[in-house]
Amino acid sequence: MRVAVPTEIKPAERRVGLVPAGVTQLVRHGHEVLVESGAGTGSGFDDDAYAAAGAEVVDRETVWARAELLVKVKEPVAEEYGFLRPDLTLFAYLHLAADRPLTEALVAAGTTAVAFETVRSGRILPLLQPMSEIAGRLAAQSAAHHMQTNAGGPGLLMGGVPGVAAAKVVVVGGGTVGTQAALMASGLMADVTVLDANGARIRELNDLLGHRARVLMSDEHVLEEELAGADVVIGAVLIPGAAAPKLVRREHLAVLHDHALLVDVAIDQGGCFETSHPTTYDDPTFEVDGITHYCVANMPGVVPRTASRALANATTPYLVRLADGVEQALAADPGFAAGLNVAGGTIRHPGVAQAFPDLPAQPA
Numbered sequence: 181m182r183v184a185v186p187t188e189i190k191p192a193e194r195r196v197g198l199v200p201a202g203v204t205q206l207v208r209h210g211h212e213v214l215v216e217s218g219a220g221t222g223s224g225f226d227d228d229a230y231a232a233a234g235a236e237v238v239d240r241e242t243v244w245a246r247a248e249l250l251v252k253v254k255e256p257v258a259e260e261y262g263f264l265r266p267d268l269t270l271f272a273y274l275h276l277a278a279d280r281p282l283t284e285a286l287v288a289a290g291t292t293a294v295a296f297e298t299v300r301s302g303r304i305l306p307l308l309q310p311m312s313e314i315a316g317r318l319a320a321q322s323a324a325h326h327m328q329t330n331a332g333g334p335g336l337l338m339g340g341v342p343g344v345a346a347a348k349v350v351v352v353g354g355g356t357v358g359t360q361a362a363l364m365a366s367g368l369m370a371d372v373t374v375l376d377a378n379g380a381r382i383r384e385l386n387d388l389l390g391h392r393a394r395v396l397m398s399d400e401h402v403l404e405e406e407l408a409g410a411d412v413v414i415g416a417v418l419i420p421g422a423a424a425p426k427l428v429r430r431e432h433l434a435v436l437h438d439h440a441l442l443v444d445v446a447i448d449q450g451g452c453f454e455t456s457h458p459t460t461y462d463d464p465t466f467e468v469d470g471i472t473h474y475c476v477a478n479m480p481g482v483v484p485r486t487a488s489r490a491l492a493n494a495t496t497p498y499l500v501r502l503a504d505g506v507e508q509a510l511a512a513d514p515g516f517a518a519g520l521n522v523a524g525g526t527i528r529h530p531g532v533a534q535a536f537p538d539l540p541a542q543p544a
């Protein structure tokens with residue numbers, strides 16, 4: 181199989197879909213690897229490192245044109261849609277339920293699209309997990325930064341100081357992002373509350389976070405009570421493959437402090453605040469009804485040296501299996517098959533099919 185790795189072109193995205201150690205593994209399995217020149221530079225891997233591992237370093241057109249299996253980090257952007265074709269398998273974060281244009285482009289092109297974020301291993305989403313860990317930790321760091329006046333914030337220190345109260349951080353959704361955000365915020369000595377809607381998860385969080393955070397079962401009333409006291413709200417809910425539920429609605433903005441900061445990490449699945457829209461690091465925040473929203477859709481993109489390695493640790497074993505044979509790899513593992521989002525001109529993932537009922541679908 182010919183495996184290809186393009187350079188990411190989303191704003192402020194410097195991660196890469198494969199590190200040189202992954203090239204070595206693929207070559208050992210008898211595969212050919214093409215890497216776009218400069219693809220790894222932002223993550224600390226130059227062209228020579230890829231060439232030394234056995235990859236052929238080529239230009240952008242060649243990488244897409246000769247790819248049989250293309251691994252990248254973020255979903256293709258509009259200027260890449262023209263490269264999609266029926267004999268291509270794409271392996272990347274796709275978040276299709278929140279992206280109609282890309283879903284249409286993949287269906288029209290007949291591309292086989294396997295999404296990192298819907299691959300399962302039991303209850304875990306193993307290819308989302310490493311980026312969620314990073315985004316969760318960054319959510320607390322970014323909130324701390326954006327509460328400072330030099331970042332346009334209200335001038336609050338996360339941990340307060342002796343005699344002055346710490347900032348109240350409310351994390352909605354206590355999965356991977358939420359847990360890491362809570363741990364990081366509590367490490368900064370904030371006053372942290374985590375809300376989740378799953379009883380089993382609530383018990384796990386209670387054990388895991390101990391005295392570091394309050395853990396509460398989320399319902400409309402609890403959510404509203406917690407929002408009323410919050411300085412920072414971190415949105416981290418997920419219903420795998422589906423668009424995020426809009427838990428914080430526009431009318432809730434009126435109950436928040438006017439200096440509150442909303443960080444919607446779930447923005448890549450459409451956001452869990454009704455008033456969110458995706459932003460980039462070039463202009464990360466905006467205001468609605470006077471409330472600041474931070475909605476960067478590719479948060480880990482700014483820590484590429486950490487993130488590319490963490491991503492590759494998780495994705496490379498799956499990539500090698502796909503390269504050995506796409507159909508066999510998916511047939512052998514129902515959790516891996518849950519990653520199949522589009523194939524043969526139809527939507528194959530139930531969550532994506534539900535988001536776009538008018539597009540051709542054959543959900544597994």
Ligand SMILES: NC(=O)c1ccc[n+]([C@@H]2O[C@H](COP(=O)([O-])OP(=O)(O)OC[C@H]3O[C@@H](n4cnc5c(N)ncnc54)[C@H](O)[C@@H]3O)[C@@H](O)[C@H]2O)c1
Pocket residue numbers: 297308309311312313315352353354355356357358375376377378381398416417418419424425427444445446447448449476477478479480
């Ligand atoms: N913006 C970014 O750069 C970035 C990076 C990584 C992940 N993400 C996104 O962050 C989100 C969370 O990812 P994750 O890995 O933590 O998912 P996860 O599945 O580990 O956790 C989601 C949690 O939400 C909870 N939940 C579901 N419905 C809820 C509700 N109504 N109320 C309260 N809690 C509810 C679930 O019980 C679960 O614990 C996803 O949308 C993911 O795509 C964004």
